[in-house]
Amino acid sequence: MSRKKIVCILVVLGCLLCVVWRPQRITLKVGIFAGSNWDVPNGDCYKIIDQAIERYEEENPDIHIEYESGILKDDYSEWLSAQYLKGEEPDIFMVLSEDFNTLSALGALKNLDDFMQKDSQFHSDDYYENALLAGQYQHHQYALPYESNPTLMFVNQTLLQKENIDLPSNDWTLDDFYNICQQVTKDTNNDGQIDQYGCYNYDWLDSVYSHEVSLFDETGQTCYLNQEPVKNAIAFIQRLNQLNKGYTVTSQDFDTGKVAFSPMPFAQYRTYKPYPYRVQKYSQFEWDCVPMPGMTESRSEVSSLLMGISARTSYGQQAWDFLKLLTNDQETQESLFRYSQGISSLKTVIQSTEALSLLNEESLGDTQVDLSLLNDVMENAMNQNQFRKYNATLTMMDTQIQQMIQNNEDLDLSLMSLQNEVNEYLRE
Known part of the structure; x- marks a missing residue:
């Protein structure tokens, strides 16, 4: 066999091997x-x-x-x-x-x-x-x-300026938050009806985060509702609601500039702060965001x-x-x-x-x-517990805690009863 034929055969075999062994x-x-x-x-x-x-x-x-x-x-x-x-x-x-x-x-x-x-x-x-x-x-x-x-706190700058109140600093506290809400909640046209409000959509869970409370143990087998910090967190919401004298602040109140504060996810801030979306959403007043208030430092979801x-x-x-x-x-x-x-x-x-x-x-x-603010918020964020029944448990708790807040129920008895109910559900 000539050398040329051998080379051709080897080339053909090589090609076949490449095809066979190609990944x-x-x-x-x-x-x-x-x-x-x-x-x-x-x-x-x-x-x-x-x-x-x-x-x-x-x-x-x-x-x-x-x-x-x-x-x-x-x-x-x-x-x-x-x-x-x-x-x-x-x-x-x-x-x-x-x-x-x-x-x-x-x-x-x-x-x-x-x-x-x-x-x-x-x-x-x-x-x-x-x-x-x-x-x-x-x-x-x-x-x-x-x-x-991360969740930040929306601030209606126009409303605060009208009331001669400075924009909160990044290290403001729950006391600062309540005091400003108290100052701005009023009847502005003297018709006997409150028409300017402190906050919208700040709920009991926001308050729990601000009070740095853990609601469950690590395993998700036990909840800790009947503890003093949880009572304080819910009582804080009751105090805020009492400022409105029974009126429930609506999204329309917020959108038309009648509310000083509301929690806002950062994604909404990035979307509605610049043009053109701000024209569609919040063009009637100037606004900004600050960290959520806390007991000693910002704590948010x-x-x-x-x-x-x-x-x-x-x-x-x-x-x-x-x-x-x-x-x-x-x-x-x-x-x-x-x-x-x-x-x-x-x-x-x-x-x-x-x-x-x-x-x-x-x-x-x-x-x-x-x-720098975003870094601080991310560093100090509150972590949600991860267990299978978490979402269902939170829904159960939310329904009953909202009722406690609206009815001004005795928190000691109500939270003890709810804690027993939740713990029984978690251990089923």
Whole structure:
């Protein structure tokens, strides 16, 4: 056999081997929904995901990532459940806060502890502690925070200026909050009816956060309603309501500028502070946001949109690598400030000059809200307990505590009775 034929045979064999041993291209499915998790307008809902996919596929040419577009947030939980029932759930997917405990308890989410411990490039302390805790269930990490949304306090500057009251400082307290509410609540046209109010939509749970109270033990087996700080928190709401002499402040009162304060998620602040949305929403008065008041320092709720991995995925490592790119990558997380309304859960992003630059581009104007304030709010956030019955328990408690507040019930007896009822439900 000639040398030329041998070479040709070897080339052909080499080509055949390449075809036979060529790695099969992997397809990772991602579960996301259209629009904003924070119920505000968002025309770039796929931009961050698309950019991350492009980067990931460029670095991993043997992996293709796809997602189904057009799923609305209101339909997302039902869609995800249907995918699980068919065994066709995404490998990586967004996890709504109201679904997290159930999905974790049912074993639908992959435990991320091993990935986190073995990955030398991943560091848990990159995240704000309470944002990371939002993805923990029974001391195990089942999801990572993709986007966070802290609660601030809306301040009607025009109303305060009319009453010769200074804008609250970032370290204001519950006493400051009550005193200002007391000053501004009045009958301004002398018709015998109160028509200007201190606050709207500040509820008992906001007060519980401000009083730095934990409602449950770590296991979710016991609630602590019948304790003095909880009584103080609810009594504070009763005192605020008494200022209005039986009138229930409405959203119309708030929107027309008759109310001094209201809790506001930061995503709403970013949406409605700049033009053009501010013209549609709050153009009749000047306004700003400050931290929520606290006993000694600001304490508020931070909501987080989580992302996790299916427990049944066949591509655990690949899914983990893409999950990291979405939730733990500086570039991806900084893009939240450009294409979304929430903020990153990474400390380095909140403290970065790039994030500051992107916020300034939004034309927020003369405002007290800056990255230093956001950093403090994220550092001091109150963490929600994660257990399967949390959401149902909170609904039960909310209904009865609202009745206590409206009826001015004796809190000692009412809270003791409710605590016994809740504990019985938790231990069923």
